[in-house]
Structures are given as structure tokens and as C-alpha cells.
Amino acid sequence: MNQTLETLLQHRSIRSFTDTVLTEEQINIIVEAAQMASTSSYMQAYSIIGVTDLEKKKELADITGQSYVKDNGHLFIFCADLYRHQILASDLQKQDMIQNIENTEHFLVSSIDASLAAQNGAIAAESMGLGMCYIGSIRNNIERVDQLLQLPEHVIPLFGMVVGYPNKQTEQKPRLPKQAVYHVNSYNKEQSGDLRSFDHTIQDYYKSRKQNARLDSWTDQMIRRFSHPMRMDVSDFVQSKGFNKR
Amino acid sequence: MNQTLETLLQHRSIRSFTDTVLTEEQINIIVEAAQMASTSSYMQAYSIIGVTDLEKKKELADITGQSYVKDNGHLFIFCADLYRHQILASDLQKQDMIQNIENTEHFLVSSIDASLAAQNGAIAAESMGLGMCYIGSIRNNIERVDQLLQLPEHVIPLFGMVVGYPNKQTEQKPRLPKQAVYHVNSYNKEQSGDLRSFDHTIQDYYKSRKQNARLDSWTDQMIRRFSHPMRMDVSDFVQSKGFNKR
Numbered sequence: 001m002n003q004t005l006e007t008l009l010q011h012r013s014i015r016s017f018t019d020t021v022l023t024e025e026q027i028n029i030i031v032e033a034a035q036m037a038s039t040s041s042y043m044q045a046y047s048i049i050g051v052t053d054l055e056k057k058k059e060l061a062d063i064t065g066q067s068y069v070k071d072n073g074h075l076f077i078f079c080a081d082l083y084r085h086q087i088l089a090s091d092l093q094k095q096d097m098i099q100n101i102e103n104t105e106h107f108l109v110s111s112i113d114a115s116l117a118a119q120n121g122a123i124a125a126e127s128m129g130l131g132m133c134y135i136g137s138i139r140n141n142i143e144r145v146d147q148l149l150q151l152p153e154h155v156i157p158l159f160g161m162v163v164g165y166p167n168k169q170t171e172q173k174p175r176l177p178k179q180a181v182y183h184v185n186s187y188n189k190e191q192s193g194d195l196r197s198f199d200h201t202i203q204d205y206y207k208s209r210k211q212n213a214r215l216d217s218w219t220d221q222m223i224r225r226f227s228h229p230m231r232m233d234v235s236d237f238v239q240s241k242g243f244n245k246r
Numbered sequence: 247m248n249q250t251l252e253t254l255l256q257h258r259s260i261r262s263f264t265d266t267v268l269t270e271e272q273i274n275i276i277v278e279a280a281q282m283a284s285t286s287s288y289m290q291a292y293s294i295i296g297v298t299d300l301e302k303k304k305e306l307a308d309i310t311g312q313s314y315v316k317d318n319g320h321l322f323i324f325c326a327d328l329y330r331h332q333i334l335a336s337d338l339q340k341q342d343m344i345q346n347i348e349n350t351e352h353f354l355v356s357s358i359d360a361s362l363a364a365q366n367g368a369i370a371a372e373s374m375g376l377g378m379c380y381i382g383s384i385r386n387n388i389e390r391v392d393q394l395l396q397l398p399e400h401v402i403p404l405f406g407m408v409v410g411y412p413n414k415q416t417e418q419k420p421r422l423p424k425q426a427v428y429h430v431n432s433y434n435k436e437q438s439g440d441l442r443s444f445d446h447t448i449q450d451y452y453k454s455r456k457q458n459a460r461l462d463s464w465t466d467q468m469i470r471r472f473s474h475p476m477r478m479d480v481s482d483f484v485q486s487k488g489f490n491k492r
Binding site for chain 1 (some may be wrong): 248249250251253254257258259266273274275277278279280281282283284286287288289290292293294295297298299302325329330331333334335338340342343345346347349350351354355357358361362364365366367368369370373374379380382385395396398399401404405419420422424426427428429430431433434437438441465466467469471472473474475476477478480481483490492
């Protein structure tokens with residue numbers, strides 16, 4: 001097994017960091033790796049905001065409810081970005097280009113571009129011995145995050161990524177059985193056996209892990225997650241910024 | 247520089263493959279690496295369809311207009327997948343859970359989950375000496391791809407990934423200047439100088455590259471891309487499958 005596969009297969013999210021900040025060189029490598037990810041039709045429809053301002057980090061930690069959003073080696077916010085494309089359209093006064101930029105197809109393109117870039121950055125960080133964790137909970141108050149980072153129209157924050165030197169190692173979390181996730185030629189709807197066996201796996205994992213042991217299953221977690229309306233404002237927000245309009 | 251960074255920074259899309267098919271072991275490693283990517287709140291809201299059926303590959307090559315969608319080492323289709331979560335809701339007869347599953351927030355979550363997984367798969371493939379290319383053009387006829395793969399409600403195809411042994415090496419495509427993509431603490435809207443200098447870079451690249459040399463710039467490409475309405479049916483399609491409803 002090569003070193004890269006080892007890095008990929010050893011992944012675990014890190015949520016506690018020493019207070020060593022990343023060097024400029026480390027940040028540059030992470031950004032450069034992110035930029036080298038594939039991009040849909042060369043659009044490069046994303047931007048990354050590095051947040052170093054302590055007041056902003058504090059407020060982001062409040063929004064997300066996660067202290068490590070403030071206390072880490074570096075905080076990146078990944079954004080879907082069609083601003084550069086919109087400038088071209090505005091300069092040419094082409095209204096039909098704007099309509100195209102604002103459709104669901106390009107909401108998808110920009111979200112996918114940002115995610116591919118982010119994952120390259122994550123792998124780059126982990127290959128250098130750093131730990132990382134994505135922060136989807138910036139969408140707890142996506143409008144406020146948007147204001148904090150002064151994002152123009154056609155740019156929206158999608159998720160954060162904290163990076164730093166791990167303060168403690170964590171255990172690796174099991175994944176769904178391969179056959180529930182990987183299908184051949186057509187989708188296999190018969191997954192209930194796999195989900196039951198996964199629930200047993202994950203119950204054992206939660207019961208036996210060294211930190212934060214608890215009684216829980218994947219099914220119970222998902223039911224809790226979806227039982228209350230969550231981030232219902234994301235839809236109106238993204239449309240107000242010129243994404244996902246139809 | 248470690249081996250993983252070298253892999254990340256050496257990326258170029260490969261669009262021509264020898265006729266050697268991937269081994270089961272290679273496919274398993276790619277899927278396993280994909281599964282180890284981070285996933286939002288442990289949702290694992292994606293599925294991967296491996297396509298080996300030649301008739302299906304032919305039709306997908308027609309839809310995408312790319313012959314290498316048929317001729318490659320292996321073809322993966324990455325899907326946003328909330329089907330497993332919807333089963334839980336249906337079993338519990340919880341209508342409010344369905345509404346939550348179908349909102350824009352979880353359209354984003356599942357698209358991001360699928361993309362993070364895909365990029366891990368891409369890096370795993372490249373680390374083993376394979377080449378790859380994403381195929382966004384399956385969305386040229388997303389409804390037909392959905393039928394071909396027999397995807398149930400709450401599963402949609404997002405993009406393909408072809409993997410195989412490169413038939414010829416390609417040159418690496420330049421990226422936007424770092425300062426256009428990476429911002430510190432707030433978004434920098436002053437990018438027109440960067441875009442102009444990038445246009446010069448990319449004009450030189452297209453003029454001098456060994457295969458398919460042409461006169462073109464990034465700006466011109468983007469204007470062409472956005473000048474005609476594109477995949478305007480994606481919006482209705484994803485809603486018809488139970489995604490992005492509000």
C-alpha cells in the first residue's frame with residue numbers, strides 16, 4: 001500500500017488542536033493542492049477564505065457551537081463562487097448569461113468544485129501530519145457568515161475546514177458496508193439488512209470507544225437529525241445571493 | 247515534498263485510456279478510499295454506481311458526447327443519496343422528516359458528501375498510477391441517466407468518473423492566480439488584474455501545447471459556456487426526485 005492510500009484510509013476528524021498556527025508555507029501548500037483538483041469545464045467556481053481575525057473566529061465559533069473553530073492552526077471557509085463569471089456577464093451586459101449563472105446546474109457545479117478543492121486541501125494537510133475537520137455548522141447562520149466574510153453577490157459560504165496539530169488522537173469511525181454504497185450497473189434498493197448490521201457495528205463502536213462512550217446507533221442518529229426542521233433558511237439565502245434560482 | 251503532495255500537485259485529467267480494465271482489488275481500494283472521506287454529520291449521503299454493462303456505457307457515451315465514457319478501465323457514477331434516510335422516515339411514518347430530507351440544505355449536504363468521496367477515490371486512483379477524469383456531462387440528460395441506473399426517489403446522479411491506464415500523457419492546465427482564489431478574512435473583489443494576467447497565461451498555454459493547440463482564453467471560454475442556457479431541466483428534475491424542494 002502506498003503512502004497516499006495510507007493517508008486516505010487513516011482519516012479521522014480531529015476536533016482538538018495544539019495552539020501552533022500553520023506556517024505560510026503550509027497554508028500555501030494546502031491552497032495549491034486545493035487549486036489542482038479537477039474543476040468542471042475549467043470554471044474554478046469556488047473561493048477559499050482564510051480566517052485569522054480573532055473576533056471573526058470567535059463569532060464563527062459561536063455560530064457553529066464548536067470551540068475548535070476558534071482554537072486551531074488555521075481556519076478555511078470554502079465558498080461557491082460565480083462572482084468572476086458574473087463580472088464577465090455584467091461587463092458584456094449579457095442578461096441571459098446571468099440567468100444561466102443563477103440556475104440549479106451552476107449551483108451544483110460551484111458546490112461540487114468547492115468540495116473537490118476542499119478535499120484535496122484536506123488530504124494535503126493530513127499528508128503533512130496535520131489533522132482536520134469540516135464545519136458544516138457555519139450554515140447554522142449562513143447569512144451572518146456571509147456578512148462576516150463580506151462575500152459579494154454570487155459567492156456563498158458552504159462549509160469551513162479547521163486544520164492544525166492534533167491535541168489527541170481519535171478513533172476511526174466505521175463506514176456503511178461497501179455493498180450499501182457501491183452498486184453495479186443499477187441501484188440496489190435492498191439495503192435494510194446492511195443498515196441493521198451497520199447499526200450493530202456502530203453500537204459496538206460507540207459503546208467501546210475511549211472518549212465519549214455512549215449508547216447510540218446510526219439509525220437513531222439519522223432519525224434525530226431529520227426529526228426537526230433544519231436550516232430551512234438556506235434555500236431563501238442562496239437564492240438571494242443569485243444561486244439556485246431555477 | 248511527500249508522495250501524496252506530489253500526487254495532488256501532478257494532477258491532470260486523462261481522457262484516453264488503454265483497454266486494460268481495473269481489477270476488483272483496484273476498484274475496492276478506490277471505493278474504500280471514497281468511503282473514508284469526511285461525511286456531514288455521519289450521513290454518508292451518497293452512492294457510487296460502477297458501470298460495466300457495455301450497452302449502458304455506450305448510451306452514457308452518447309449522452310455525454312465523450313467516447314472515453316465507454317472506453318476506459320472503469321466508470322463510476324457518483325450520486326447524491328438520501329434514500330437510506332427516507333426509508334427510516336417512511337418506516338416511522340414521519341412526514342416532517344421527509345420535508346427536512348427534501349430541503350436545499352440536504353441537497354447541498356448530499357452533493358458535498360458525494361464530491362468529497364469522489365475526490366478521495368480520484369486521489370486513490372492517481373496514487374496507483376491510474377488516470378481519471380470527471381464527467382459532468384452526464385447532466386446533459388440527467389433524467390435518462392437516472393433511468394439507466396434505476397435510481398429510486400431521493401437518489402440523483404451528479405457526475406461520472408472515468409478511471410484507467412493513461413494512453414498518453416497530457417499537459418497540466420494552469421490555475422487562476424492564488425490571490426484570486428484565496429482571500430484573508432474577507433472577500434477581495436478586485437480581481438480584474440488577476441483575470442487579465444491569467445488570460446495571458448492561458449493563451450500561451452493553449453498556443454504552445456503539443457496536442458489541440460488553439461487560440462483561446464479563460465475569459466472567452468467562460469463567456470461561451472454561459473452564453474446559452476444550459477441544463478435548465480436540472481432544477482425540475484432534482485425536485486421531481488425529492489431534492490432541493492425549498
